[in-house]
Amino acid sequence: MNDCLFCKIVKGEIPSTKVYEDELCYVFNDIAPTAPVHFLAIPKEHIASAADITPENSAVVAHIFEVIAKLSKDMGMTNGFRVVSNCGESAGQTVHHLHFHVLSGREFTWPAG
Ligand code: AMP
Ligand code: ZN
Numbered sequence: 001m002n003d004c005l006f007c008k009i010v011k012g013e014i015p016s017t018k019v020y021e022d023e024l025c026y027v028f029n030d031i032a033p034t035a036p037v038h039f040l041a042i043p044k045e046h047i048a049s050a051a052d053i054t055p056e057n058s059a060v061v062a063h064i065f066e067v068i069a070k071l072s073k074d075m076g077m078t079n080g081f082r083v084v085s086n087c088g089e090s091a092g093q094t095v096h097h098l099h100f101h102v103l104s105g106r107e108f109t110w111p112a113g
Helices: 005-010 058-074
Strands: 018-021 025-029 037-043 081-084 100-104
Touching: 005 025, 005 037, 018 058, 025 058, 037 058, 058 081, 058 100
Parallel strands: none
Antiparallel strands: 018 025, 025 037, 037 100, 081 100
């Protein structure tokens, strides 16, 4: 995707603060954090949203959740954390490349607004 912001971040064409990277995924700090810890975990391949996960590409999603679990331990997120993926207009998705927000370091209410 030539004009996808997060594809450009994966390629290093737009700067980001890297938290973690491997052959399948890239993890970086959100530019407008809403919690003391707020990073985004994304597949390197372009998947538009959670509605576009299929049997052919879902392995990377499982991998991303394994990475999030490891990072939660490595980063000492012992009091808990929240994983969010906004999908579509009414859910507030603004970047159309699948991403999982990982938030920690404060109390969270539920249900989310
Ligand atoms: P969403 O609104 O769920 O699609 O989430 C998109 C997220 O990307 C928002 O939390 C933004 O703050 C974040 N964001 C947008 N541009 C950048 C960027 N250049 N670097 C890091 N995070 C970004
Ligand atoms: Zn993309």
